[in-house]
Amino acid sequence: MASTLISAKLPPDVDPTKAPIAFGRRALPKLSREIQSPELLTQQRALMALCDLVHDPENVYQAVQIGFLENLKTLLLHHDSTVRQKTTEILYIMAMHNVGRQGLIQNAVIPVLTELLDDPEDICRKNTHQVLDMMAKLPEGAVDILHAGLIPLLVVRLKTESDEIQELILGTLSNCLRMEASEALATDAITILKEKLTHPSATIRNKAAQVILEIGTHPEGKSTVCEEVIPLLVSLLEDTDPEVQASAAGALMFATIKPKGRCLALRAEAIPRLLKLVAVENSKARLSAIKTLTMLAEVAEGRRKLLERTDIFQQCLRDPSEAVKRAAEIAIRVIRWKPF
Amino acid sequence: MLPALRPPPSAASAVPYTYCSPPRAVPARPKYRAPLEADEPQKEPARWANLMYDRRVVRGNTYARQAVPTCIHHPNAFEIQRRREARRKALARKRAEEQIQLRTPEPVEGREHVHVQTELYLEEISDRIIEVDVECQTDAFLDRPPTPFFVPAKTGRDVATQIEEGELFDFDIEVKPILEVLVGKTIEQALLEVMEEEELAKLLAHQRAYAELRNAELAEVQRLEEQDRRYREEKERCKQQQMEMLQKEKETMEKIAAQAFAKRYLTDLIPSVFNNLHESGFFYDPIERDIETEFLPWLMTEVEETLEKKTLGRVMLDSLIRTVTEKRLDVFSQKPLPDQVEAPAEEHRPTDNAPQVAAETEAADQAVTADEETDQPAAEDQASHHITFQSEEANQEAMEDSETD
Numbered sequence: 001m002a003s004t005l006i007s008a009k010l011p012p013d014v015d016p017t018k019a020p021i022a023f024g025r026r027a028l029p030k031l032s033r034e035i036q037s038p039e040l041l042t043q044q045r046a047l048m049a050l051c052d053l054v055h056d057p058e059n060v061y062q063a064v065q066i067g068f069l070e071n072l073k074t075l076l077l078h079h080d081s082t083v084r085q086k087t088t089e090i091l092y093i094m095a096m097h098n099v100g101r102q103g104l105i106q107n108a109v110i111p112v113l114t115e116l117l118d119d120p121e122d123i124c125r126k127n128t129h130q131v132l133d134m135m136a137k138l139p140e141g142a143v144d145i146l147h148a149g150l151i152p153l154l155v156v157r158l159k160t161e162s163d164e165i166q167e168l169i170l171g172t173l174s175n176c177l178r179m180e181a182s183e184a185l186a187t188d189a190i191t192i193l194k195e196k197l198t199h200p201s202a203t204i205r206n207k208a209a210q211v212i213l214e215i216g217t218h219p220e221g222k223s224t225v226c227e228e229v230i231p232l233l234v235s236l237l238e239d240t241d242p243e244v245q246a247s248a249a250g251a252l253m254f255a256t257i258k259p260k261g262r263c264l265a266l267r268a269e270a271i272p273r274l275l276k277l278v279a280v281e282n283s284k285a286r287l288s289a290i291k292t293l294t295m296l297a298e299v300a301e302g303r304r305k306l307l308e309r310t311d312i313f314q315q316c317l318r319d320p321s322e323a324v325k326r327a328a329e330i331a332i333r334v335i336r337w338k339p340f
Numbered sequence: 341m342l343p344a345l346r347p348p349p350s351a352a353s354a355v356p357y358t359y360c361s362p363p364r365a366v367p368a369r370p371k372y373r374a375p376l377e378a379d380e381p382q383k384e385p386a387r388w389a390n391l392m393y394d395r396r397v398v399r400g401n402t403y404a405r406q407a408v409p410t411c412i413h414h415p416n417a418f419e420i421q422r423r424r425e426a427r428r429k430a431l432a433r434k435r436a437e438e439q440i441q442l443r444t445p446e447p448v449e450g451r452e453h454v455h456v457q458t459e460l461y462l463e464e465i466s467d468r469i470i471e472v473d474v475e476c477q478t479d480a481f482l483d484r485p486p487t488p489f490f491v492p493a494k495t496g497r498d499v500a501t502q503i504e505e506g507e508l509f510d511f512d513i514e515v516k517p518i519l520e521v522l523v524g525k526t527i528e529q530a531l532l533e534v535m536e537e538e539e540l541a542k543l544l545a546h547q548r549a550y551a552e553l554r555n556a557e558l559a560e561v562q563r564l565e566e567q568d569r570r571y572r573e574e575k576e577r578c579k580q581q582q583m584e585m586l587q588k589e590k591e592t593m594e595k596i597a598a599q600a601f602a603k604r605y606l607t608d609l610i611p612s613v614f615n616n617l618h619e620s621g622f623f624y625d626p627i628e629r630d631i632e633t634e635f636l637p638w639l640m641t642e643v644e645e646t647l648e649k650k651t652l653g654r655v656m657l658d659s660l661i662r663t664v665t666e667k668r669l670d671v672f673s674q675k676p677l678p679d680q681v682e683a684p685a686e687e688h689r690p691t692d693n694a695p696q697v698a699a700e701t702e703a704a705d706q707a708v709t710a711d712e713e714t715d716q717p718a719a720e721d722q723a724s725h726h727i728t729f730q731s732e733e734a735n736q737e738a739m740e741d742s743e744t745d
Binding site for chain 2: 055056096137213217250253254257258259283284287288291294295298323327330
């Protein structure tokens, strides 16, 4: 019986590890069938082919339409590591597009991803965390992650995982905690984050400061942050990396809303460092610094110190960024406010 | 294969006749040899072919060999093989001949020497039947010749045409869309990949900018909330303080009013109290009190005594007078006189004014003595009263008593 292979030598640009892709619209349904086949090699080849196809958003849409995600969910728990790795990679690429993200939410993929957090393979775990990170950027995704109870697990893993994965976890946490911080506080996330604030890697310090910022937006988080973290944050204001400085200023912005936080920050000599930050190029750092100084100006002691330095704020009134200008006006107003 | 020697006929009588090679039906010879890849000769079912139609059997008369038509210039393979064998034998013979050094002269130009074996053409007549053992060896199998290329018979007319350059298509124009597609697809793919990453980067940057703004605004909102809360608390406290102050003022006013009233009410208190006390006798002059509490009662008792004495005296006098009067009455009953009536009346009157009459009557008597004792006039009156009804001695005694007293 003749086979379709005419010659024993394959064409030079065909990858033998990938399944051949059908033409046009039939590609994805065929791959969907192949994925469900009992043979391991077929599954792997189909997954490799799919991995290449999902870079195209139209294919993502079609995949979601024909219910690919159900199959992928089953495959997430496959015993073979290559299958799992490829599946998570596919999910990550799908999550990079909004259609994919919506599909992931509708098909409730996130609870299944919880199982993969303990995967023995590094790549699988990294891809899983990448998926979660992408999903957290969407508000519904963040809510989904919160409902799946992933926050305590993620906080625990902050201690054990490698640096790359820690960055991803911190990103996920910062987006999720924007919604609600109580679970994280219950699992004592602040202690772990304090350690991360002194981590050698600048990205991790940056992201840890951002997580603390998000925790500080909630009232119960503010008190915890006030008590423990303010001195560290003030010391981070002089960090070598400008991003870290900006994030630390942002976290301080929220921590100094409460009077207790303000006193602690004043005692930790935050004002001179913040004044230095106001002249920095990074607009985020400037904005956060001005806002923090506004908070500190609510206290009489801070006002006294800042009355001497209002010239800096006058300079900021001519800033290119609109938000910085507004913030500078508000700051000047607060500094000049008198009780009578 | 040379036949083995025939077994001696002596043994033939005991043993049935045996063939050297037993006659057997000759199986059909396959036309082509077995394919190369066959591991063992396939055991085909032996097909018995008709001997008459077997190619190996020479037909016709055997005494006159048939002339095998040979074409020297186009030999077929059969002939080639025979030729090869013949050549080998010839070479061998040549070598033998050379050894014998027999040479035939070289052929003339245009001709060639051909070794011809006349054996084929010679026939020896003898009684003895010429027995020739002929072994037949099948020819070596040949490869199946390749299928001749089938060229169908030509039909139709031959028509020739020649395409000049530029008639069919203009390559440059026609290749454009194809090229465009090719290049376009490649670039599209490349762009997709690049844009994917760039899109992500842009999204992230956008998100970060938005997050910055959002955080700043949120912080502002919370600060204002906090400020508002503080102001409200401050206001509440101020109000509270104000209310307390008002309360206190009211109380103070009431207190002041009460104080003023009380003061006014009580300004008279002390004088009135003192007055009352004074009036109720709490503050007393001790001498006065002493006089009042002791002296005066004593005085009064003395006066009483004196008066009693006087009264007694007068009563005694009255009784005396009465007795006297009664006696006189009795006496005068016999001789009633209006003087005696007046006398008791006069005596009564003097008895009423006894102390005064006595004092008047005795004033002269006692004038001297009374003057001496001015502090006890009443007592002296009483004493004098006592004296009047008593005898003069008694009077004198009384006077002495009173004097001594």
